[in-house]
Every structure is written in structure tokens, then in C-alpha cells.
Amino acid sequence: MSILRRAVTAPVVVLLTVLVWVTLPLWLIGAAALSPFVPGHWRALRLTWLLVVALTAETLLLAVLLGTWLASGLGARLRTAYWEGVHYDLVQGTMWLLFSEARRVLHLSIVTEGPAPDAHPGEPLLVCCRHAGPGDSFTLVHALMDWYDREPRVVLKDTLAWDPVVGTLLRRLPSRAISPGSGEDLEAQIAALASDLDRDDAFVIFPEGGNFTQERRDRAIERLDGLGLHAMARRAETMIHVLAPRPGGVLAALDAAPEADVVMVAHTGLDHLLTVRDLWRELPMDKQLVMRWWQVPREEIPRGREERIEWLYDWWQRIDEWVEQHRPEDLSPGRRARR
Template structure:
């Protein structure tokens, strides 16, 4: 409760105040950034970073004010979780994603390509979406793709650290979503929480989960392999060692969602182009980005998914091996450049 209060009554107002301060003092920031730009590698790097910060804070503040108004209009939050308001919040998220990606593509010269089944491949069928995790950018890109290109309303399982972003904290507590801790304390039943979120999916829904439990780093890869050995899964540890671009999947949450949504197909998602953008420092070093992001989608009909738990784990590992191979064959340096 204390953490929730700090996020809502300290962090959120601080973001709004910082946004106002940035706009009021923007001429000074612009002069400083312009003076620094010739001294830094990359074309107008300081100005690009400044604009992205101002732009993101502005989106955050506008969305927070809109959601504050929705809270009042819904009877001080009494009806905020009814379908009407849920639909409004999904529309708000979709609009924010469209604006954000449009500006990011312009400023950073990003291009996003998708390869795989079209929205027509899933008519009237809910889907469980399993995506590799290689940085915060892939979460945004995946949700953007699901909402704008596939016309889905995503239900998302995210790390609890993202709840410190006020916009995410508020909006994802008003639509079906879960903030979870990848390494929960004893007694926390995360699989039950995930199953509850996946229950009742309709033909317009997409349940989104990242089975690796965190962004890929070599250190996390080593820890994941060691964990498999520690719990006696030597064969899976050997398979995880053969995968060099992904972490060994943690199947518990995915299997819980699979049981809770018996009519859902499964969509596996791999991507390249955002692999090394894990921190603010990584983004700074990469600017100007000129990135080509490629997303590969595979649809697996429900009838092709095993029923036995052990066979399902083996099936998931097999798909992660396939995703690892696809990443190896489609690394950014191997893709044709679209730069002009």
C-alpha cells in the first residue's frame, strides 16, 4: 500500500511538474543541446534526446490528466472497470501508441516490418502471444503491432518495475493486465494470477506473455542455465546452452495461461533490431538509430499443441530453439540496409 501511495501521490505529480518545468525552460535546454551537438558523435544527438524526453513526458502528462478526468467521470472510480471505460482506455492506449511510434520513427528513423500470418489468420479465435524479450522497446513494439496491425486488445503480463512509470501504473490497472515479480517471494502464486488474467478471452483478445521472465543478457542466460541444473533438469540445461540469443523459457506462466484459455491458438514472436537497447545508455550510444526492426510471427493452431505437461514444456523449448535460430539468421548486421 505504501509503494502504491508513493507511485500515485509522489511519482505521478512529480512527472507532471517535471513536464511543466521542461516546457517553461525549453529555450534554455534547446540552446544547451544545440551547443553540445557539434561536440558529440551522431547527427544532432543531444537535440534528438532532448526532444524525445520532452515528447515522452508530454504524452505521459496528457494521458495522466485524461485518466484523472475519466476517474471523476466514472463516479470517482466506482465504474472505472466496466466494459465502457475499459474500451475507452484501450482506445487511449492505441492512440498513444500511434502517436509515439509515429514520432519515434520520424526522429530516430525507425522502420518496422512484420513477417508472418495476417490478422485474417486468426478469425474469431483468441490468441496467446509468446514473445522473446530483449529490452523495453520490444514490449512497446509488440503491443503496437497487436493493436494497430492485428486489431487485438492485449492482456499483458509485465515486470512490476514498469509500474513505477505513472502512465503504465494507472492505465494497466484499469484494463486486464498483471504486474508480476519474476522471482516471487515464497507463497506468491503467480501461475494462478496469470491463469485468472487469461481466463475468459474472447475473439478480440490477445494474451501477451514473455516466457523468459526478463530481458536477455549473457549473465541472465548463464543464471537460467544454472537454475535448470539446480532443479535437476540437465537435458533442458543442455538445450538452453545451445541457444545463444534467448534465455531458457520459464514454462509455468505460459502453461497456466494455456490451461485457462482452452480455445486459444498460440502465436510465437521473434524480432531483431532492438537487441542491444537495454538501458538509457544503450539508446544514447545508438543515436541516431536508423534501425530496421523485423518481427517474425508464427501461428500454431490449438489442435497442434500437446496436452501432456511434459510434452508442452518440450514443445515450448523446441519453439525457443527455432526462435534462436531465426535470430541468428536475421541479425541486424545481416539485414539489407534501408538507410538513405
């Protein structure tokens, strides 16, 4: 099914990229004409250019991935350490290009706070991140590879695999595309992915299980009440910026990687980017976004299941409080001039 899906979506991406480049003058003229009528300084023109860059990068990467498949003996050696390293380099280079262009075009500054990149020498990591917008997955992977020199193993929802590049990389690198509610043993899949971590690996999981929305927050609280977990439901009601964490995957990862420290990650500025309309209206421009990292040494993590669930909820309340206290800083020209 996944091969058939990529066989359909990959040509669509290539044809769309060609069409965009052939008609690029019309796109740029139209975006420039529209920009004075939408919020944000030249928002339409800037977003159009980023779309062109993203489509072009995706098409070029599809060509390179085809080349690596051929060079690896029609995929026979893709799972070897050498080709795994090649694919991680491709991901890191592509992320660097896209984020460099985003910083240049959107005037977007991304700041990390917390442990320095050399704070975890020679230790595998379990990274638990707040989930609020599709952009946070890519931002986190970029930060882990470019700033922290890690090779991430990522658990993602299978909807992202519809992108032909993401779908291909998910099959070639240690990762899992999961389908919540599918009846599969998701905790077993997570445990398998978190096992045998190397010193430069970082296992990445989003304990909320989905992007934050108010509707999902309400459903999560109702679900806890429906399971009779009323105390956890009341705790979830006190958290207004995050969903109640689902502990099963985190507990499975902790058991599968007993030598790994945990890193908790919060961020601001990527909230509510769930649809194309959201991206058009709320994509952050001329702002400073912050990612906050906390290192939790393994010896500080409780051993019992119930104690670990309580520990995870404590951290998620702390992340919720941090998000409440931090908002993207406005770096627009008008704001800078007033300063």
C-alpha cells in the same frame, strides 16, 4: 502502496514536463552542440525531442486518466465494458502518437512478417514474445492494437508500474504486474488473466521472465543444472540470443485458454536497451527493425506437460536461430547513398 506510489510519481512527472518545456530552448541548443561529438546523425538532438514528446504525452494522459476517473463516478464504473474500451482507445492513440514520432524523428522502420491481421478471425490468442529490452513490450502492444486490432492482456514485471500512467492502466485494464521471487502464486495469477478471453483479446506473456542479458543467460543455465534438469540446461547453452524459457506461466495460460491459438513473436533491434546509458548509446536510428510472427494452431500443441515444455523449447531454439540470421538493416543517409 500503489496509490501512494502514484501520488508521488505523478506530480513528479508533471513538474518535470513543465520544467522541460520552460527550459526547452536551452535543452535544444545544448543537444545540438553535443550532437557532433556523439555517434549517430544528430543523436542528442533527436533523443532530446523524443524525450520531450514522451513526457508531454505522459502528462496529458495523466490528466485524461483523472478525467475518466471523475466521469466514471469516482472510479465506480471503471471496470465496465464501456470504460475498458475507452482506456484501450487511449492506449492505442498514445502508442500511435509515440511510434509515429519515433518513425519520423529516428527514421525508424518497423516491419512485421508472418500472418496477416485477418489470419485469426474471431479467435482469442496467446502471444509468447522474446524479451530483449523494455521497448519490445510497448512495440508488441502497439502492433497488436494498431495492426492486429486486438485488446492485449499483458503480464509485466511490477517495476514498470512505477511509471504512473502504466501503473494506473494496469489497474484499470485486464493485466498483471508480477514480482518474480515474491512467493506469490504467479501461475494462478497468469491463469486467471488468461481465462475467459474474448474473440478480440490477445493474452501476452514473455516466457523468459526478464530481458535478455548474458549474465541472466548464465544464471538461467546454472539454475537448470541446480534443479537437476541437465538436458534442458544443455539445450539452453545452444541458445545465444534468448534466455531459457520458464514454462510455468505458458503452461498455465494454455490450460486456462484451451480454445486459443498461440502466436510466437521474435524481433531484432531492441536488444540490450536496459539502462539510460544503453538508450543513449544503442537506441536504433536510421534502421529497419523486424518483428516475426508465427501462428501455431491449437491442434498442433501437445497435450502433456512434458511434451509442452519440449515444444516450448523447440520454439525458443527456432526464435534464437531467427534472431541470429536477422539484424537491423541500416537505413542511414550515407548507407542509402552508397546503395
